[in-house]
Amino acid sequence: MKARELIRLFELETAAGEKxxxxxxxxxxxxxLLSDVMANAPRGAVWLxxxxxxxxxxxxxxxxxxxxxxxxxxPPDEETKAKAEEEGIPIFVTSRGAYEMAGLLYKAGISGNIx
Amino acid sequence: MRRFKADLHxxxxxxxxxxxxxxxxxxxxxSLQKGLDLIALCDHNxxxxxxxxxxxxxxxxxWVLPGMxxxxxxxxxxxxxFDREAQVLEMQTFVYNHLQGTNRPELFGEQVVAxxxxxxxxxxDRLLIGATGIRLVDIINKVHRLGGxxxxxxxxxxxxxxxxxxxxxxxxxxxxxxxxxxxTDLEKARKDIPGAADYPLVTFSDAHFLKDIGGVCTEFLLDxxxxxxxxxxxxxxxxxxxxxxxCGN
Numbered sequence: 001m002k003a004r005e006l007i008r009l010f011e012l013e014t015a016a017g018e019k020x021x022x023x024x025x026x027x028x029x030x031x032x033l034l035s036d037v038m039a040n041a042p043r044g045a046v047w048l049x050x051x052x053x054x055x056x057x058x059x060x061x062x063x064x065x066x067x068x069x070x071x072x073x074x075p076p077d078e079e080t081k082a083k084a085e086e087e088g089i090p091i092f093v094t095s096r097g098a099y100e101m102a103g104l105l106y107k108a109g110i111s112g113n114i115x
Numbered sequence: 116m117r118r119f120k121a122d123l124h125x126x127x128x129x130x131x132x133x134x135x136x137x138x139x140x141x142x143x144x145x146s147l148q149k150g151l152d153l154i155a156l157c158d159h160n161x162x163x164x165x166x167x168x169x170x171x172x173x174x175x176x177x178w179v180l181p182g183m184x185x186x187x188x189x190x191x192x193x194x195x196x197f198d199r200e201a202q203v204l205e206m207q208t209f210v211y212n213h214l215q216g217t218n219r220p221e222l223f224g225e226q227v228v229a230x231x232x233x234x235x236x237x238x239x240d241r242l243l244i245g246a247t248g249i250r251l252v253d254i255i256n257k258v259h260r261l262g263g264x265x266x267x268x269x270x271x272x273x274x275x276x277x278x279x280x281x282x283x284x285x286x287x288x289x290x291x292x293x294x295x296x297x298x299t300d301l302e303k304a305r306k307d308i309p310g311a312a313d314y315p316l317v318t319f320s321d322a323h324f325l326k327d328i329g330g331v332c333t334e335f336l337l338d339x340x341x342x343x344x345x346x347x348x349x350x351x352x353x354x355x356x357x358x359x360x361x362c363g364n
Binding site: 055 | 189250282
């Protein structure tokens with residue numbers, strides 16, 4: 001599934017990084033502790049977090065993730081948006097919580113493991 | 116120039132996790148016993164006990180800097196250190212305006228406001244343990260605008276540190292120094308923590324109990340105690356500096 005398909009399926013708002021919308025989603029990961037995400041997030045993941053600081057973009061690039069969904073309606077910082085544009089990492093926002101969002105993604109066939 | 120043994124990260128009984136024995140006089144006496152010359156009171160998201168500790172210190176010849184340990188929106192702790200009580204109280208207004216919730220003492224601990232005679236003045240009912248709604252970068256900038264120093268708390272710890280929360284220290288964060296907790300050796304910290312080599316490192320006790328005060332400290336070479344002098348020491352300017360080697364008991 002491509003990142004752009006998530007928008008329609010889950011009514012996500014795209015906050016930044018539109019040029020990365022064709023990235024392929026291969027897995028999912030939840031985490032707000034960036035040191036944990038840096039160590040464990042799988043390649044091609046869509047990452048669910050409440051963290052909105054610009055470091056999330058660097059972490060997403062480092063782990064070669066496909067997209068980031070900010071849950072609980074948390075908006076990204078301006079710096080975060082600018083970095084996401086630069087790196088082409090789509091940042092989505094949802095009012096859903098991480099648990100529900102992860103459940104929906106899982107049901108749609110996105111697992112926690114690398115394919 | 117003189118050597119000053121400094122422990123600039125001490126909590127009082129006003130911090131929900133601070134022991135009730137951490138009264139203004141208790142802190143001052145324990146600091147003197149450990150041979151400290153300079154301390155800072157840094158309670159979580161509040162400075163209401165700062166004045167009492169300053170006055171208790173003055174009476175006994177111990178220099179006390181007004182401070183606060185602020186919890187950011189990203190749940191990163193950092194130390195805000197100032198020269199004057201008025202500055203930290205202005206910081207406190209900023210923090211209180213962005214701090215929500217009510218403390219539940221049975222869950223988080225009592226938050227005792229005391230005077231310099233160790234008398235209970237009241238209880239703070241704010242959720243001091245909570246995160247403020249202020250972004251880390253805005254905390255750092257506010258501290259600097261008020262003329263203070265901003266030091267990242269316990270960067271080696273797995274929780275509430277800039278490294279645990281944000282993975283690494285991004286260049287836009289203008290910390291004046293990083294604090295390494297007693298659990299990690301400074302050399303090891305400099306080598307292992309991403310980005311740490313670019314900052315001056317200090318180590319303080321983060322004491323929540325009297326017995327921990329001055330367990331580790333940082334020895335500064337200063338002309339006199341004060342924020343500008345410490346700023347120069349961190350940058351090793353004009354003969355000011357950090358004395359290498361063990362400090363503490």
